[in-house]
Amino acid sequence: MSESEHTGDSPPNAPPHHAPNGKFRNPWGLAESRFAGLLRWRWNRVRHPLPRDDGARSLRCVPPAVRVPRAAANEIAVTWVGHSTLLVQLGSVNILTDPIWSDRASPWRLVGPRRLIPAALPLNGLPPIDIVLLSHNHYDHLDAWSVRALARAQPTAQWVVPLRLGGFVRSLGVRYITELDWWDERTVGDATVACTPARHFSARTPLDRDRTLWCGFAVASAAGRLFYAGDTGLHPEFARIGERFGPFVVSAIPIGAYEPRWFMQPVHVDPDDAITAFRALHAHHGSLARAVMVGVHWGTFRLTDEPILAPPQRARAAWTRAMLPDENLWVLAHGETRGIRMEQRGTASSFLLPRRPASSHVDGMEHGLTVYRHDSPGGRIVIITVDERNPNDVVARLQVERRADPERQGVGEPPLIAEARGTSREAVLTELQALATDDAELARRLARWTAMQRRPRSDAP
16 A cells, blocks of 8 residues: 655645644644643652552453454454553454553653553464554654564554654554545555544654644444544544544543643543543434443553542543443453444444434424423333523433333423433434433433432432
8 A cells, every 4th residue: 555645834725733834733722831831740740749559459461352363244342452552353354553562651661651561462462453553653652662563573564644654654664554634534455544633742752743643543344433532632523523434333532641630631531521522422323322432541551640540430430420331331451352243234334323213203392492202112201302592502311201100290300311412403312312212221221310319418429
């Protein structure tokens, strides 16, 4: 595959993330100077050292269950090697994200953040790799030693990188490179890879800040669709990414390296932001019954100030508050492999949900509020209220009642089971309609709601 490289200054009609000086930038800006903020953060750490953290002792590595040489045509298998390195087996396509096998995330062998736990899968234990996704050039994502080793061990792999990173990757021995700008798509073997916006920056030295682009990726194959966020802060394009490249079966989103928040917030999501991003990715097509979020970028290198085990704890708490299915949040142990088997229907587009429950009907409309009622198969009455009074923030609330429930008739509001936000009535209805027809999931969420009401107030989240 030929390499497409971007050189020279940005033309006058360049996209907003192309700066006039030929570098790249975030269209949404950054809160403050990264260098000044870095000095302030480091000085604060000198003045106020972090308390001892023994969380690394709780990290565990489990034997991976890699599909060799490939997963079944209708299966998606995900193995966490560590940090942001995933082996994603998207049916017959084997994908590696931001590979790092070195002992340190650093340009030096003896200085810099050191691994808390070894890489869970040896390089020689990898199956044939078809695609390697490199999101940006930071040392915890682009590790020169690992790139050289993979270039030797997997010489036919196709590497997909953001603009201007191809030359450096080629200098490390990689043969097949494709550079992409945000929103670009390319066919790579049996998959389509798209480059997606991210709110971050690039640098490997004090002198090369933002000379190469940073990004996330969306990948589509016959088995389904993958989203890999790379490194990013929260930004307004997640919904557009989901609309254009979704629906995603697997979304790998960072949950770690987020404290102190005053410094990290522009460039690193925290667990709450990660789940906000996940919901936005599914705002257009609706949440798939099996759509999962994989938490990455934690538990491998101590990069920031939060406790080592805080990211998964906060992610689970935020996921519960969002009333999303527990089994759809994957916080993996190092080396753990989980898989999803999809119904064999030929293409990823077959995972689109029907537009609306057939038995739904409009019950009333008043002052921008629309009420839909739907009879679920299990005898529950599902009530979806859509609030369009703010056209830029349409809100839908899903509540559930049982038929002829004398204990609840006329007593307070029905339990609130789920909420969706979007920019149109169709978007929020699409997000909730799958839940409205899934009686087993309605029962689980109703039971969870009941348990939360019974919990003593002091234990409430």
